[in-house]
Amino acid sequence: MLSVLVVDDHPVVRAAIKIVLKQEGFNRIYEASSGNEVLPMIREHKPDLVVLDLVMPSLDGLSVLGRIQASDVRCRVLVFTSQEPMFYQDRCRRAGAEAYVSKTNDLQHLHKAVHAVMAGYTYFAKLSSNSVSLNPLQRSEKEMIDGLSDRELEIFRHLARGAKNKVIAEAMHLSHKTVSTYKTRLIDKLNVESLVHLSDFAKRNHLI
Incomplete structure (x- = not known):
């Protein structure tokens, strides 16, 4: 069975x-x-x-x-x-x-x-990610997103949806200070100026 x-x-x-x-x-x-x-x-x-x-x-x-x-x-x-x-x-x-x-x-x-x-096989979509279909901005932003760790990506999505540090910390069993550190790191890694820009970045790339 x-x-x-x-x-x-x-x-x-x-x-x-x-x-x-x-x-x-x-x-x-x-x-x-x-x-x-x-x-x-x-x-x-x-x-x-x-x-x-x-x-x-x-x-x-x-x-x-x-x-x-x-x-x-x-x-x-x-x-x-x-x-x-x-x-x-x-x-x-x-x-x-x-x-x-x-x-x-x-x-x-x-x-x-x-x-x-x-049956013992894998099943993954063939992605046309190799730059041909992406404009320079999309290509650059995809590279930045690909450079994030899984945890950074998850916190990025929480922040982009407007979640507060305390809420993220509770949801992910992290300290408030750790989330704050991740937020600073993400703003730097993704080369944005604020959380508003972080949210725009996520929306442009269909992450939220």
């Missing part, structure tokens, strides 16, 4: 994923709505597959991937998310994901990805 853990904080999305998975022959379907539930549930249920969103409360998907990679558990992970593949797909691949599917695609892509992963 095939088992799967579906990790997404939106019940409607989980319901849609479950329909696909049932059609693919998964009999036991477990659900989680936050990142910090994932590792304990993997240890308990030993699913054949994990379908993981990247944006969740408590612990983001990239951090979840990192924890799985650093742990003694072994499972296939398919990332199913609305996040821009140009900036996240390679990060997920490096963190151990076997597939990356954008929620903006037809659900047929999710079917194909599940097929591929369960």
Whole structure:
């Protein structure tokens, strides 16, 4: 009997994923709505597959991937998310994901990805990121974003959405001072003058 853990904080999305998975022959379907539930549930249920969103409360998907990679558990992970593949797909691949599917695609892509992963293959979109389709500003900004660590990217997105340092610190289990240090570093690394410009930068690159 095939088992799967579906990790997404939106019940409607989980319901849609479950329909696909049932059609693919998964009999036991477990659900989680936050990142910090994932590792304990993997240890308990030993699913054949994990379908993981990247944006969740408590612990983001990239951090979840990192924890799985650093742990003694072994499972296939398919990332199913609305996040821009140009900036996240390679990060997920490096963190151990076997597939990356954008929620903006037809659900047929999710079917194909599940097929591929369960057959021992990977499933990633072919990205035309190699500069040809990007203007000089886009190319420059993509390089800066690619140069951020996963944690810097997560804090960048929180700040760009207008979250206060204290809220980010609580959500990510960091000190207020650490978040403040990251904020200063991000403004410097991304060559912007203020948080307003940081937000504009994120919007231009479809990160929020």
